[in-house]
Amino acid sequence: MKGSFPTQAFKDIQTPFYYYDTALLQRTLDAIKEETDKNGNYHLHYAVKANANPKVLQLISRAGFGADCVSGGEISACLAAGFPADKIVYAGVGKSDWEIELGLKHGIAYFNVESLPELEVINELAARARTVARVSFRINPNVGAHTHAHITTGLSENKFGIAMEDMLTVIGRAQQMDHVDFVGLHFHIGSQITEMDDFKALCDRINELQEQLDEHRIEVKNINVGGGLGIDYRHPNEAPIPDFGAYFATYRHHLHLRPGQQLHFELGRAVVGQCGSLITRVLYVKPTAHKQFAIVDAGMTDLIRPALYQAYHRIENLSSDEAEETYDIVGPICESSDVFAKDYALNRCHRGDLIALRSAGAYGEIMASGYNCRALPKGYTTEDCD
Numbered sequence: 001m002k003g004s005f006p007t008q009a010f011k012d013i014q015t016p017f018y019y020y021d022t023a024l025l026q027r028t029l030d031a032i033k034e035e036t037d038k039n040g041n042y043h044l045h046y047a048v049k050a051n052a053n054p055k056v057l058q059l060i061s062r063a064g065f066g067a068d069c070v071s072g073g074e075i076s077a078c079l080a081a082g083f084p085a086d087k088i089v090y091a092g093v094g095k096s097d098w099e100i101e102l103g104l105k106h107g108i109a110y111f112n113v114e115s116l117p118e119l120e121v122i123n124e125l126a127a128r129a130r131t132v133a134r135v136s137f138r139i140n141p142n143v144g145a146h147t148h149a150h151i152t153t154g155l156s157e158n159k160f161g162i163a164m165e166d167m168l169t170v171i172g173r174a175q176q177m178d179h180v181d182f183v184g185l186h187f188h189i190g191s192q193i194t195e196m197d198d199f200k201a202l203c204d205r206i207n208e209l210q211e212q213l214d215e216h217r218i219e220v221k222n223i224n225v226g227g228g229l230g231i232d233y234r235h236p237n238e239a240p241i242p243d244f245g246a247y248f249a250t251y252r253h254h255l256h257l258r259p260g261q262q263l264h265f266e267l268g269r270a271v272v273g274q275c276g277s278l279i280t281r282v283l284y285v286k287p288t289a290h291k292q293f294a295i296v297d298a299g300m301t302d303l304i305r306p307a308l309y310q311a312y313h314r315i316e317n318l319s320s321d322e323a324e325e326t327y328d329i330v331g332p333i334c335e336s337s338d339v340f341a342k343d344y345a346l347n348r349c350h351r352g353d354l355i356a357l358r359s360a361g362a363y364g365e366i367m368a369s370g371y372n373c374r375a376l377p378k379g380y381t382t383e384d385c386d
């Protein structure tokens with residue numbers, strides 16, 4: 001089964017480009033809303049790092065969700081897209097002074113603080129701005145996730161967050177400071193997680209930490225469990241919307257919230273992953289003694305995930321229904337790793353055929369680079385193709 005695309009409109013657009021199916025994005029947002037509405041204290045802050053295309057951001061902000069940012073640039077993009085500042089949270093191990101000042105100026109919801117030196121700088125900058133910064137501590141829960149090593153983040157060996165054993169010390173320090181207000185704890189164990197048991201392990205760890213905090217009578221307003229819910233890269237047509245029911249139920253059943261506590265989520269990939277495809281054209285079909293290559297005009301500069309993480313993206317030939325043949329599908333970049341797939345069965349390819357690399361809505365367009373002096377790919381939505 002192939003996805004349905006406005007291929008007629010695609011003929012007039014310069015390839016490669018990203019195409020976003022806004023109806024699917026809207027259905028995905030509705031599915032999340034249905035779940036979060038069941039629990040008045042559940043709040044989604046969309047992880048902007050997955051995709052900051054202005055049209056995508058606008059749809060998400062219009063749906064009423066907040067944003068999780070990791071840079072001053074992302075904060076500015078979110079404000080421009082209409083996210084209210086008080087729904088923006090800001091994480092990152094290396095926040096520059098200007099980025100902290102930007103967050104303070106706009107009065108963002110809170111900073112997810114990743115070290116004691118950072119806390120001290122935020123306190124100083126808030127004092128200078130005559131304000132109080134709301135801070136939440138990112139705790140490294142030392143919980144592994146069954147996903148690619150480059151995208152696990154919650155292990156002690158990772159650079160992220162504050163060690164669990166230092167949690168009480170940093171909270172104590174924050175309570176002594178005049179220009180920070182301790183409002184919560186933040187966690188994130190990794191990305192593209194499809195086993196709910198991994199999230200359950202995080203819940204168990206948070207329950208333990210909350211017991212320690214109770215003993216010290218420390219009140220925590222918000223628990224932020226980060227993001228990480230994966231998508232079905234192999235079956236984008238059969239599973240276009242992730243199982244949000246199972247995901248939120250895991251937290252509902254296993255996380256013991258205290259009365260009045262708010263639970264924050266930072267999903268990125270699960271929100272935008274399936275609605276985006278990278279559309280490219282076959283430049284040449286090149287037969288060799290061993291195999292044949294389909295050389296397309298998109299490369300690792302447009303979608304780096306296969307080269308960087310050996311990631312699988314389903315590939316479809318939108319222009320041909322002829323019998324399948326086996327191809328190595330490669331881009332034009334001067335790197336041997338510029339390969340989208342090896343030995344891949346695709347409807348027989350011809351020069352000029354339109355090819356879709358599916359499930360590319362998350363960490364696709366946003367990770368594009370200008371290597372080889374290539375132009376960045378543009379992003380178009382369903383409305384642009386009417």
Ligand code: LLP
Pocket residue numbers: 047049050068091151153187188190191192226227228229266267268269270305309362363
């Ligand atoms: N919150 C924090 C603190 C994060 O570090 C991340 C992702 C998220 C939320 C959102 O995670 P998601 O729901 O999207 O899994 N470029 C890689 C993924 C890197 C994820 C980085 N952090 C990829 O293409 O697979």
